[in-house]
Amino acid sequence: MGNPNDSSDEPASKKSRTEAPTQLSKDVENKLTAALSTQEELEKLHQEATNEVLAVEQKYSKLKKPLFEKRDKELKHIPGFWSTAFQNHPVIAQLMMELDQQILSHVTELEIEDLEDIKTGFKISMRFSENEFFSNDLLVKTLKYDLSKGDAKTECTEVNWKPGQEEKVTDASNLFMWFTATESLDDGPDEVASQIKDSLYMDAIRFFKNELTEEEMYNRDMDDMEGIGESDDDDDEDGDGGSDGGEEEEDDDEA
Amino acid sequence: MGNPNDSSDEPASKKSRTEAPTQLSKDVENKLTAALSTQEELEKLHQEATNEVLAVEQKYSKLKKPLFEKRDKELKHIPGFWSTAFQNHPVIAQLMMELDQQILSHVTELEIEDLEDIKTGFKISMRFSENEFFSNDLLVKTLKYDLSKGDAKTECTEVNWKPGQEEKVTDASNLFMWFTATESLDDGPDEVASQIKDSLYMDAIRFFKNELTEEEMYNRDMDDMEGIGESDDDDDEDGDGGSDGGEEEEDDDEA
Structure with a gap:
């Protein structure tokens, strides 16, 4: 049959893995x-x-x-709208610690805007009412995709902390620390940012009213599949992904 | 400020999580x-x-x-084309055990075809040369998305095993067992199927020649992002995901 791997008696070992090209007739x-x-x-x-x-x-x-x-x-004029929506979102809620809830209760406006060329990213803006943590009334996180390198850069407005607050918040918050973080991601889009943009922001009212059923969450997912073959394994979106207010999102099977 | 969560002295507890709607003025x-x-x-x-x-x-x-x-x-006429492409694909290779390599060395043709309405799924067909394992010359795995339920059903041609082979293959193969499995997936698209369709099949020649750089793999990913917000965390695609021929794909951090 002429197939070089076809010697069925011995295991098809890894020897041919990278040698194939040099052996080509x-x-x-x-x-x-x-x-x-x-x-x-x-x-x-x-x-x-x-x-x-x-x-x-x-x-x-x-x-x-x-x-x-x-x-x-x-x-904007509905008290606690965004913090309630955050708390009712099954994936986002898992990232929220008590201090995140406190800080985000001051969000009066959330806005998400694609960059001019949508392929290059988007930004998330949050307006805050006066609060004990920082003096900014607007924080903007920008996610920029570097299409040549295939990675993403994030930027965020510098936080003007009130005295003693930076240490306190750093130690005891999670979602807010994600929001202000500016490391670059070498793995394309950021999972949390995607959840906020495509799910929380898109369906904000339903999350606020806490009326999105599991089935509807799935259907949203399917809507977003578009390419169908796109990989899309937000396993946690079924909302049974474990404890609230925990650390980073992680797989269920830590056996 | 009228914000119900705004009593900054006490932690914003979960009490308001689902009660919000009933409290609306x-x-x-x-x-x-x-x-x-x-x-x-x-x-x-x-x-x-x-x-x-x-x-x-x-x-x-x-x-x-x-x-x-x-x-x-x-x-079709290049000996060992598909088994070499499989072996050189960083994600697929991780699913391959020695027996998978043996079985897949008999693949002479691989074809992927969208269903009539692409939103409803696709099928993967593999033609096999004569082999010691089974008598089928064609196996077809179909992935069908149920858009109303948001889950996916898989079907596969029944394998006509040669005597004693079913037990042997069941115990010592992984990718082939995935191929023949027919359970329904309640989490939308199947990660392995997506890798085969969008990556391995699309770039088959490059995988065969083992010349796709990490950077190119990332750029492919970005191409496929389209919606940009789409979640897409195939962390393993960087190819450093650990041992070959291992069990199921899993996260790198098993610390």
């Missing part, structure tokens, strides 16, 4: 070359598809913007 | 009602966006199909 090289030119056509199509999808999303991002602004202006 | 109810009608407009737009994105993907899925068929016909 002229004949195989020719076949590969033909296949490669087809592959290039495929990749061109793939890139076109990606661009078209982005154009659609860009168009809708612009259409949605004034509606989000209108909604958020309406929500 | 008439005034707040009115504001919520206004915001809800804006929210409905937003959701309509979101649904339109999703439909448009799917239409784009459906269109390109059709355009790509004859090219994939052409490429796969060209690859």
Whole structure:
């Protein structure tokens, strides 16, 4: 059969793992070359598809913007709106410690805005009422994707802490510390940011009213699948992911 | 400030988590009602966006199909093509045990095809040369998404085992057992299926030649992000995820 791995009596060992290319015969090289030119056509199509999808999303991002602004202006006068929505979101709630709840009870406005070119990122802005922790009335976290390197950079407004508060909050908060963190992520999008943008912000009123069923959460997920093959394993979104107010999100199976 | 969570002296306890709706004043109810009608407009737009994105993907899925068929016909005559590609894929390789390598060395053709309505799933077909394990020359795994329930069903051709092989393979293979498994998944798309469809199949030649750099892998990921907010935490794709041929894929931090 001519298959080099086909000696079924002995295990197909790892010896051939990286050696294959150097062992290629002229004949195989020719076949590969033909296949490669087809592959290039495929990749061109793939890139076109990606661009078209982005154009659609860009168009809708612009259409949605004034509606989000209108909604958020309406929500602004509902006391404790955002902290309640945070507390009722199954994934976000897991990241919240008591001090996070205290700090976020001062959020009067939350806004999420795509960057001009949506492919390059978005920013999350939070307005705060006067509070004991810091003097900023606006904090903005920006997530910027570096498409050439495939990683993401985050920036955040510097926090003007009130005396003694920085140490206290650093030690006893989680979600707020995530919000102010500015490390770069070498793994593409940030899970928490995605949850806030695509789930919490999108469905804010339902989270506030605590009326999103598990099934609806799943359906949202499926809506967002779009590419269908996209990997999307937010296992915790079913809300049974364990303790509240805990440390980082982690897998359930720590056996 | 009128914020019910705003008593900063005592911790914002969980007491308000689900009680909020019942405590709403008439005034707040009115504001919520206004915001809800804006929210409905937003959701309509979101649904339109999703439909448009799917239409784009459906269109390109059709355009790509004859090219994939052409490429796969060209690859068919390269000995050990698919088993080498499998072995060189950093995520898939982790699922492969020695017996998986033996079985998959018999794969002569791999084909992935979207279902008519791409939103409902896809199928993975593998053609096998004659082998000691089973008599099927074609096995097809189908992943079907149930959009109303938000889960996925998998089906697979029944394997016609040769005598004594079923027990042997069940005990000592991993990727092949995944392929033939038919349990339904209540968490949407299947991670392994996604890796095979969007990464291994798409970039098969590069995996065969083992020339995809880590950076390119990341860029692929970013390409596939599309929605940018999409969660996509295939941490293992950096290829440093530990031992080969091991059990299930798992997180690196088993400390």
